[in-house]
Amino acid sequence: MDLESESKINFIPCIRWVKQGVAKTNPEKVQLTKEELVQIINETKSKLQIAESEESTSGNASTTVDDEFKLEHYDDEEENDNNPLGVASLAELPTEAEENFSDSDDSEKEDERLKIDDNLILAGRVDGDASSLEIYVYNDSEGSLYVHHDFLLPSFPLCIEWLDHEPGHSPGNYCAIGSMDPIIDIWDLDIINCLEPAYSLGKKAKKKKNIKHVGHHDAVLSLSWNHNFHHILASGSVDSTIILWDLDRAEPSVTIKSFTDKVQCLDWHKLEAQALLAG
Known part of the structure; x- marks a missing residue:
């Protein structure tokens, strides 16, 4: 028996549905020169x-x-x-x-096409030392469930939140990921083979480059996007704080420090835009 293979880590720590109809029918594909x-x-x-x-x-x-x-x-x-x-x-x-x-052939392009009745499921996966975000397609009428595309992640994913906001762009199909790293990455789900997030929230301090720390100081455990004010994203962390991010400026707007322990779950009220539930 191979003990190493038996004990290999492979699990999904976080998932999220994507609202039907928001994804592009023909996702863009990155072609590297x-x-x-x-x-x-x-x-x-x-x-x-x-x-x-x-x-x-x-x-x-x-x-x-x-x-x-x-x-x-x-x-x-x-x-x-x-x-x-x-x-x-x-x-x-x-x-x-x-x-x-070369570009994908016609059969590959057809496989990448999303149908109007397709549902998307976002899943953060940890497989050994590798972390990834997998975008599943689920079609109830066809009885199909498969990974459409995925992104390699730099850190262990802990929470996922869907949002439609990127500064300077029309509403799209994005995913914010909180991880063991204090930086929050936002990925464009309508791009295949993407190597980098669309944008990130937070910065680590670098004394040599005179860069000051911005954002959380520890892992991000919870995320919630405000459906009424689309430029606001809330994040909770192991550092016992909640940050309300202004996505247009990619900067913290408000930092709440009234907690004595890590903030593990967040949810904005669906109608009252100023009300945030935190655990």
């Missing part, structure tokens, strides 16, 4: 090297990132037999290899 892919690869290498440097400085690194992932060989011209399509080979794709980045 070779230059964009190479840029992402280089940025990832840089982040790995920075992480290794910070860990080695703290004296906790027994095996370096370079040793584990062989970063020093990624730029070698010679192909690695054990990894024929590794980072180096992707970064060195020939200019004429346009077929690697």
Whole structure:
């Protein structure tokens, strides 16, 4: 028996329905150019090297990132037999290899199309060390339930809230995610293969760049969007505070500090826009 596989974490900590009819029938699909892919690869290498440097400085690194992932060989011209399509080979794709980045064929586009009677379910999933947001399609008349597309998340998801607001845009189909990280990410659900959120709420302090802390100081456990004032989102945290965010400015409008323990659930009143229930 493989004890490691038996004890592997795989569960869904949070779910949310999406109102029927708000999603685009034909979601947009991100198509990366070779230059964009190479840029992402280089940025990832840089982040790995920075992480290794910070860990080695703290004296906790027994095996370096370079040793584990062989970063020093990624730029070698010679192909690695054990990894024929590794980072180096992707970064060195020939200019004429346009077929690697071609548009989806007609059958794929048909699979991505949403029907008028489709229902969407948002599910935060944790699978081992990986976290993701999965967008399920449920069709009652067809008896079907499947993952339409998903987003990789940077942190363990704890709560999900649907909203239609992005500054400077017409009402859309968005999802706010609270996680073990104090930053709240808002994703555009009508975009497939998206690598980054549409926008984020909160900032971590960075002394070297003179960036001040904004928002929560600990994990975000609860979210509630105000259906009457669409630019207001409430968030509750382990830090025992509630923040009312002004989405137009992506800044806290009000911070409520009257609690003595973590705020685990929130819900705006459906008719009285000023009334917020908190647990």
